[in-house]
Amino acid sequence: MGVADVAIDLQDINVTFERKGETVTAVNDVSLQVKKGSIYGIIGYSGAGKSTLVRVINLLQRPSSGKVSVSGQDLQQLTDKKLRGVRQKVGMIFQHFNLLRSRTVLNNVEYPLLGKKISRKDREAKAFELLKLVGLAEYAQSYPEELSGGQKQRVAIARALASDPDILISDEATSALDPQTTASILELLKKLNDELGLTIVLITHEMQVIKSICQEVAVMADGSVIEQGLVGDLFTAPQQPLTKSLLSLRLM
Amino acid sequence: MLANWFPNVASIWPQFVQSTWETLYMTFWSALIAGVLGLGTGIFLVVTQPGGINADPSFYSFLDKVVNLLRSVPFIILLAVMAPVTKYIVGTTVGTPAALVPLIVGIFPFYARQVQNALLSIEPSVIEAAQAMGSSATEIIFRIYLRECLPDIIRVSVVTIISLIGLTTMAGAIGSGGLGDIAISVGYARFENDVTIAALLVILVLVFITQIIGDWIARKVEHL
Numbered sequence: 001m002g003v004a005d006v007a008i009d010l011q012d013i014n015v016t017f018e019r020k021g022e023t024v025t026a027v028n029d030v031s032l033q034v035k036k037g038s039i040y041g042i043i044g045y046s047g048a049g050k051s052t053l054v055r056v057i058n059l060l061q062r063p064s065s066g067k068v069s070v071s072g073q074d075l076q077q078l079t080d081k082k083l084r085g086v087r088q089k090v091g092m093i094f095q096h097f098n099l100l101r102s103r104t105v106l107n108n109v110e111y112p113l114l115g116k117k118i119s120r121k122d123r124e125a126k127a128f129e130l131l132k133l134v135g136l137a138e139y140a141q142s143y144p145e146e147l148s149g150g151q152k153q154r155v156a157i158a159r160a161l162a163s164d165p166d167i168l169i170s171d172e173a174t175s176a177l178d179p180q181t182t183a184s185i186l187e188l189l190k191k192l193n194d195e196l197g198l199t200i201v202l203i204t205h206e207m208q209v210i211k212s213i214c215q216e217v218a219v220m221a222d223g224s225v226i227e228q229g230l231v232g233d234l235f236t237a238p239q240q241p242l243t244k245s246l247l248s249l250r251l252m
Numbered sequence: 253m254l255a256n257w258f259p260n261v262a263s264i265w266p267q268f269v270q271s272t273w274e275t276l277y278m279t280f281w282s283a284l285i286a287g288v289l290g291l292g293t294g295i296f297l298v299v300t301q302p303g304g305i306n307a308d309p310s311f312y313s314f315l316d317k318v319v320n321l322l323r324s325v326p327f328i329i330l331l332a333v334m335a336p337v338t339k340y341i342v343g344t345t346v347g348t349p350a351a352l353v354p355l356i357v358g359i360f361p362f363y364a365r366q367v368q369n370a371l372l373s374i375e376p377s378v379i380e381a382a383q384a385m386g387s388s389a390t391e392i393i394f395r396i397y398l399r400e401c402l403p404d405i406i407r408v409s410v411v412t413i414i415s416l417i418g419l420t421t422m423a424g425a426i427g428s429g430g431l432g433d434i435a436i437s438v439g440y441a442r443f444e445n446d447v448t449i450a451a452l453l454v455i456l457v458l459v460f461i462t463q464i465i466g467d468w469i470a471r472k473v474e475h476l
Contacts, residue, residue, distance in 0.1 A: 058384055080388075088386035098381035102400045112385045114395060163385070 007199040008034040013066035028223035041214035049223040091160030095172040099144040106140040130158040150181035260444035274429040282355035290360040294367025322361040351428030366408035410466030
């Protein structure tokens with residue numbers, strides 16, 4: 001894999017916290033590479049360190065040691081201002097959507113463009129186009145609390161796309177949704193991956209999610225990646241007992 | 253009717269009107285200045301707290317202690333303690349403008365605490381989402397904290413102004429003038445109870461008006 005093909009490169013990442021004088025290791029010596037234009041899944045039970053690990057990608061969580069590069073840039077060397085610029089190119093969606101309740105759906109999608117060199121009219125037009133893309137144009141003037149969970153997540157996706165990101169991080173984005181809505185959100189992510197070439201890093205505790213859209217996967221437990229590779233290989237020949245148990249859960 | 257029900261108020265009418273203006277003057281200016289100070293302090297408390305968007309635990313701890321200390325001083329003692337500072341700033345320790353100094357010092361920590369609580373009602377994950385979108389600390393303060401919490405900020409402002417109206421009456425003890433002053437120095441001291449009752453009625457009206465306007469604005473900024 002050439003350097004130019006790598007969207008995200010994490011090397012020897014450790015994240016430790018001090019809690020009541022004790023050192024807690026949240027991420028333990030993790031290295032992984034995500035190819036440009038791929039969908040990379042990270043799976044594990046809650047508390048495995050998945051959320052902490054993906055927050056290292058945009059330095060919401062600074063690692064205690066290790067190297068983070070995104071689109072060839074070494075993030076730890078950047079000034080705060082440059083880092084904010086990189087963050088605009090890494091969209092993120094969350095389990096609980098994190099929309100702004102005081103703003104309309106359209107204004108939520110416009111948020112990442114505030115303060116940018118773009119006229120109000122163009123900004124609104126762009127946000128409206130994104131709402132069309134996620135199928136919610138008719139809700140532009142509604143407020144988030146008037147929407148269902150699946151609709152809120154679509155708004156969050158539109159908002160994440162407003163600053164034309166190259167990468168989208170999905171932090172348990174479908175975990176609060178029912179299976180049908182989950183399927184439609186995953187379909188939307190797949191479509192964005194196909195049509196925009198968006199690189200997606202997705203964390204989940206559901207094997208079904210990995211199976212339906214990911215090409216590569218890492219299995220995490222206690223802060224470490226215990227198994228990683230192509231999704232097909234993992235399903236046909238799981239190496240670790242935990243991976244087997246995650247697979248069998250799905251079959252039950 | 254005034255002469256029948258409030259004979260002593262009628263006889264000092266110009267003084268009574270003057271006192272009402274003094275109360276309004278003290279409330280308005282101290283609300284304005286303490287409002288700015290308290291809002292700023294409240295924002296600083298939230299932003300610098302451990303885990304805040306610009307965490308600075310030692311500064312936070314200092315500010316937190318100052319606010320607690322000022323809130324612990326009984327207002328009637330604060331009035332006396334502040335006298336030298338007032339003399340330095342205003343040039344005198346008596347009169348309505350002089351009362352502004354202790355009023356501001358007395359009310360802004362109270363407001364700061366309430367602003368802090370209002371801002372803390374935002375889910376930390378929403379702030380995290382804004383950081384993930386590349387927002388700077390200043391952008392998060394103005395576009396997220398103040399915007400999302402506006403209805404709460406208006407509500408705590410109303411509570412603060414109502415408390416402040418109460419404090420202005422106590423400032424009468426240091427010769428500030430105002431309705432509290434007239435209620436005690438005329439109504440109570442001369443056994444002219446109608447003056448006390450009339451001062452109370454005006455204060456109740458001020459409180460009701462503040463509440464009604466505040467509720468109306470809070471409803472306006474809430475979209476649903």
